[in-house]
Amino acid sequence: MNTQELLWKYAEGQCSGHEKDEVEKLLASDENAKDELRLIQEIHASLSGLEAEQPSMRFAQNVMESLPKKLYANIGIEPLLPSYLKVIFWSILSGIFIILVFISKTRNPTNKELPYNYLINESIEMATKLISSDMLLYAVLIFISLATLAIFDRFLARGKFTS
């Protein structure tokens, strides 16, 4: 390594112990080397103190406007069930629930003279038929399938692709 190179390294504080000793020995004996080092230190300080150039005020805005909008856009997954099917699903479920409550309340009606007796009797009859047939089994299976779909739909909708 030549003297100049060593002086630059010294000015930047990158000398090893041995190199530092070598430079200091040189500086003690050589006035020119001392002047060289001072000049190098001045230049080093000036270079280190350089300031960054600044682009126009609108630069960041221009960059943002030039970016493709959909490259990393939030990918929301459409629910598997359309909303109108959900309404139908919950309506059926609610209907079944209301009928079951109604049946349980009116299985032994005390007042057969009430105007809604006919409706009650019909409902009881229908429910009895339903329970005794395979229809209930099918209904339960359909209900479980729909419930599973609804839960799966919710799970996907809150997946990692949504923000």
Next chain:
Amino acid sequence: MDNDQHLIAATLRGDQASYRVLVERYQDYVFTVAFKVLRNREEAEEAAQDAFLKAYRALASFEQRSKFSTWLYQIAWRAAIDRQRLKKLSKQSIDDEKSFLQIGDLEPTPVELLQQKNTKKLVQQALDNMKPEDAALLTLYYLQEQSVKEISGITGLTESNIKVKLFRLRDSLKNQLSRQLKTEVKDLL
């Protein structure tokens, strides 16, 4: 303040506002690299904008093996160099020392003169006289405080080549400044 990794992850999730933070964080340095190479504000701004756009498009492939800034400067460097090649600029090289001001007789020492002068301004002038890639190399080293290894990643030059270049550039800079100062003193007398 969010670090770069968090902002990158958020950008990849679709949050463009996070990328804006990155743009605002690095726009000065990216622009400076481009400006040093191209020596023209409008073109440097276009190159810097191009660099940010390229970085955005390639963000998913950024493996974070280096700092984001190093990766970004590499893109900016290439964008500026490509633009410069297209322009076929023929700027004065630092090697062409004949074009610098002539050396006068030895009078005061350069150090004494440097202390009286606005050193920064002189250094800036000297940088402007350099070959654009060389000025950008010094800018990366001093302004952006990139290590030789990082500059190697940015420019594609080998580390030993960069070390040699940096030494040559600084030495040339020193010689040029000495000559300029001596000439100015001579003109004053």
